[in-house]
């Protein structure tokens with residue numbers, strides 16, 4: 401086990417001690433954020449909490465018990481490298497190029513205006529936009545709660561702010577586009593987050609977001625493997641169900657969450673994750689190519705994207 405993985409586990413164990421009430425089968429400790437229901441089926445038992453599916457609205461979520469300050473403590477230092485130890489820099493660049501393609505789906509992409517990248521991390525997306533000359537027509541700002549990664553973005557000369565969205569100083573109704581790439585699933589209340597995003601969008605402004613899909617093929621494989629093989633499949637299943645991912649969406653649940661925030665979903669799209677596009681070895685590579693093709697054919701890819709308009 402690498403030192404990075406140990407550090408991540410130590411953080412989770414430190415966060416969760418003293419805070420876990422008893423689990424009652426079929427009933428979640430944390431009510432569903434979309435329908436307030438507590439009737440759930442457990443999909444997978446993480447090391448520290450179960451991942452469950454709401455029986456009423458089908459939202460998939462981690463039945464976790466974090467405090468807000470616990471999450472802030474987790475997203476410090478070199479979180480990104482700690483959590484995604486298999487990421488070499490070229491994968492970061494590939495991901496940034498994928499994010500630009502997603503951003504180009506917005507109606508405003510060619511026109512320009514004001515852009516907030518929410519959860520900008522180390523600002524690889526904004527750096528890629530700048531490298532491609534988008535800075536000529538886009539006034540760009542990034543917001544993230546991780547001070548160490550915000551410092552990396554500032555070192556690139558970008559306007560990135562270490563704050564929650566509410567404390568970021570962005571005026572209500574000021575943004576033409578907000579991007580939120582792989583960030584909604586990390587936060588405890590995605591509906592509240594979407595409402596905060598909607599508040600800084602202009603009427604007619606657009607959200608472009610990517611989240612993990614709760615119905616992708618690899619999740620079905622992971623659930624099946626953990627049922628059939630038990631602990632022998634744990635490494636694989638733990639990689640599929642990242643502990644820091646608190647939500648997994650479907651087009652329906654993500655559309656419902658957006659609607660609660662006054663956002664109308666105009667486009668839904670899928671894309672493979674870096675695990676499928678950048679497998680760590682040849683054998684894994686063959687498997688991931690098979691997975692990639694079948695996920696594409698069945699519309700069961702790992703990442704779900706939306707473009708939504710503020711009404």
Ligand SMILES: [Zn+2]
Nearest residue numbers: 432435454457
């Ligand atoms: Zn529900």
